[in-house]
Amino acid sequence: VFADPLASETIRKIKQWMDTCASDHPGCALRANPGDPMHAIVPKRLIRLDDQPHGCVRLVSLVESVQYLALSYCWGTSKQRGTTKDNLLARQQKIHLAELPNTLRDAITITNILGFQYLWIDSLCIVQDDEEEWAEQSSKMADIYVGAELVVAATQASDCAEGFLHAREEPLRIVPSDFEHHGLQAVVRRTTTHDLLGGYLLREQPLFGRAWVMQERELARRIIHFLPDELVWRCRNTMRCECGTSKDANQPLSLVLDLCKTAISKSDDVSDISFGQHWTILVKEYVKLKLTYPGDLLPALSGVAQYLHRHGAGNYIAGMWERGITYQLPWFRLPSAANDDTAQSTVLLSPTFSWVTASGPISWVEMISDIITVRCVCVGSTSTPSTANPYGPTQHATITIRGLLL
Template identity: 30%
Template sequence: MVDAFAPERADLDNSLLSVDMGRGCAAHVEVDFYEIPDERTRCWPFYFYIQDKMCAMFVAAELKECSNHHIKCPRQDVCLMPKRVLSIGSGDTDKIRIHPSPSQYGTYAALSHCWGQQQPLKVTTANFTQMRDNVPWESLNLVFQDAIRICRELGLQYIWIDSLCILQDDTEDWERESSNMGAYYENAYVTIAADASRDGTVPLLSARDEMWLPSKFVLDLPQCQKVDVIARRDALSSPNNSRGNSGPLASRAWAFQEALLSRRTLHITRAELIWECRSVVRAEDGLKPFQRHSIGLPQQLLECESTSEPHKIWHDIVAEFSSRQLTYDTDRLPALSGAARNFKPLLKSEYVAGLWEKNLIMDLCWVNPLSGPGLATCKADYIAPSWSWASIKSAEYRVDKTGQYPFTSLATVEDIKCEIAGLNPYGHVTKGCLELRALLSNVEINCPEPTEAWKYSLGKDPERVFHPDCILTQSSGSIQRAGATDRLLPFSQPLPCILLGYEQGNDSKKNGTSHVALAPTKDATLDSHSESSTLSPSPDQLYDTRFYVMVLGIIDTSTYSRLGLAHLSDNRWFESAIEQVVRIV
């Protein structure tokens, strides 16, 4: 697929053409023709060197337009600066040094980058005094050097770089500063994103591979018409498309909230420069890159203030964030703490280990999207309680987001507690306990073949959908999440499970078939949301109903841990269930 401009014709149909793409290589390609959207689109889109003056003019023009004309973008360029920034001066001979800037207002850039295998220069308690006086140019890696060149070109004299502005051997400083990182990116005049650099050895300002440069060819049309066409490969650049050509930064968890919160970002990808702010997204040829969005978290929160379900935005954030990579698994909650801090005023709720207390029952309905050989064992380090999505590597929500299938809770929160380590209230969790009042039943879980330990079944009905949180194993008379060194054996064992809630289509309610049957028992208390009249609803009454059931492992006589989530089309498991208070850690 290539993008193509046909300056002399704007009404050409898409065509399959034989095109010489350079280097003596001809190929059949599908070409999309479209009109040039505005005067900012250039017919000769790219330059061989990113440091070409025309590329600098592109960035400067976008900055000027954003600062002066974008209604959705913040107009305040002078903001509260981070505790420390790097002072870089304005010219090549100016001294670079760490500049303490507490309570100081100014204009600065921020760098979003991958540390990678080649660790960058770091500030520590031992070298802080020396680096406050001077940071030698030759001690900086290529990414840092190029970021400084870009800042100087834009007239910015300060830049915030995490490894040089947070004391890396001071736990208290790291906790305090990591909790403020979201604000640092949000207040930055511009964020420079090193999308294509796997580490500091891959420079930002370098020659592009010729495969990304445009090619010009003549298109022969019927009736002897000839049209000059300028085409380029579709880079498939996207902040959510690490399989395209955005580069390694798109796969990093820390970089997610940096992109989410930044007011303006200059993406330096393998194929193109991309400008992204809260109003527009534009590549250097003037077009909007593939699948890129222009709405950061602050703008999303502003636009969703009128909706009754802003928590579903949080579900999207969790799904994207948890699919990304972390060097240290214990950073899972700290790496999202800036986004959580911004989200709290909208939800007006307490934040507990990645979930929100006000919407806790629905927030518990996450699943591990990985299956088959992709299912992993449980991490040895404690990251979060088992009921939190942060306790596993990857999670997503499959509760309805359209409003057509409203969620109704059938469990209530009796108590919830989390112990936080350090100074960041949205960061590391050392312990968590959740007490739910819910209908408690039992289900048999089966694993016939431990060499394929991701294959589990519930009871004897293959239609029941079970999403294990990770590989499971039999331990101490019950089933638990398996560690990397645990021996895997076949098992078949009954396990407790609790009914969290259900979704039911609006159409069935309008047709008078809304029906959730919960069997009353001498110890059971029907939830006020249930509309029960019989013990066994007919299939047509529940044809568009989904029940969410948390499957539990037994730790002791009064404590459980989460093992996974089941989706049921009926609630027959709970026809004789008793409502109890269940303690989950």
């Protein structure tokens, strides 16, 4: 592991991981899964890097698809000059790198070094003060992150001002005195102690605490995590660590891909139970994550919902699915500290049967088939979105259940 994250050997390793994935992992190819977009991705806007050596980039709108990277990062509390109605025209001409926060500049740097000309960053490519466009683009997050050739994750940075291309710890060089005249040297560094297979190193990083980021990493076909002391690569097929640790996936490496396996299976009692249980596992993890704006609770999950819908998951109703609904309905609030900033500060306007109305962490009644027998079925549902995002906030929703009444 080299001290410089941009060392030629490190960049060569990233390119090698990408080339191996592209040539040997058919499941990582675009449109390899039913949930993938059925056509090539053309984001509404992209950042073009052709002027980058001169200290400038610009926003472009393309008709035909191109290869691009996408950035996954924490905004943090630092002010960043996002794209607005007032500066959109100017940014289509030129964006000075000096006016961008460090994380965005680092993303542009790594994109350029890897040989790509286009990059997608939410704060630049979406007009931030246009509510209609924001709702429309948030509904396309699945397409954008699935479509990216690589997602660059600023995993170690808790704020956009921090950047992520920092020098790592220098190796410690020891020259044993007994062999000094023979020129023998020993090069050592502190061991990188982590459980890659369990992902604990990643889960401790700031980026993994943000709700918006969950769908970005879950949907990415390929993602590279920049950590304080090394890189971690993950695609749909494998995980690789810069220090040499690796894991090939006999099973999916994400909760969403686990859900996809049950979504595409024929609907019956067993598969519906499995789907409902997998969804509650994902939601339990999701609600622990932080949101700056409580109203983003469903939009930040909408990419996952759209992806699962394409896999055949069925009707989506305010954060729940008609399929396996009887296993999603018995949710309950968990106790949480009043100052717990993972809790939502506002109860959202949603149907009361949905977990979305909970203010804080939640769990579900465990439905053990040997003990509990479900004798009700869902016979219909309706859902009216309140924005242009069909998987976002809900204006009105109903579920019709048929069963025995005591």
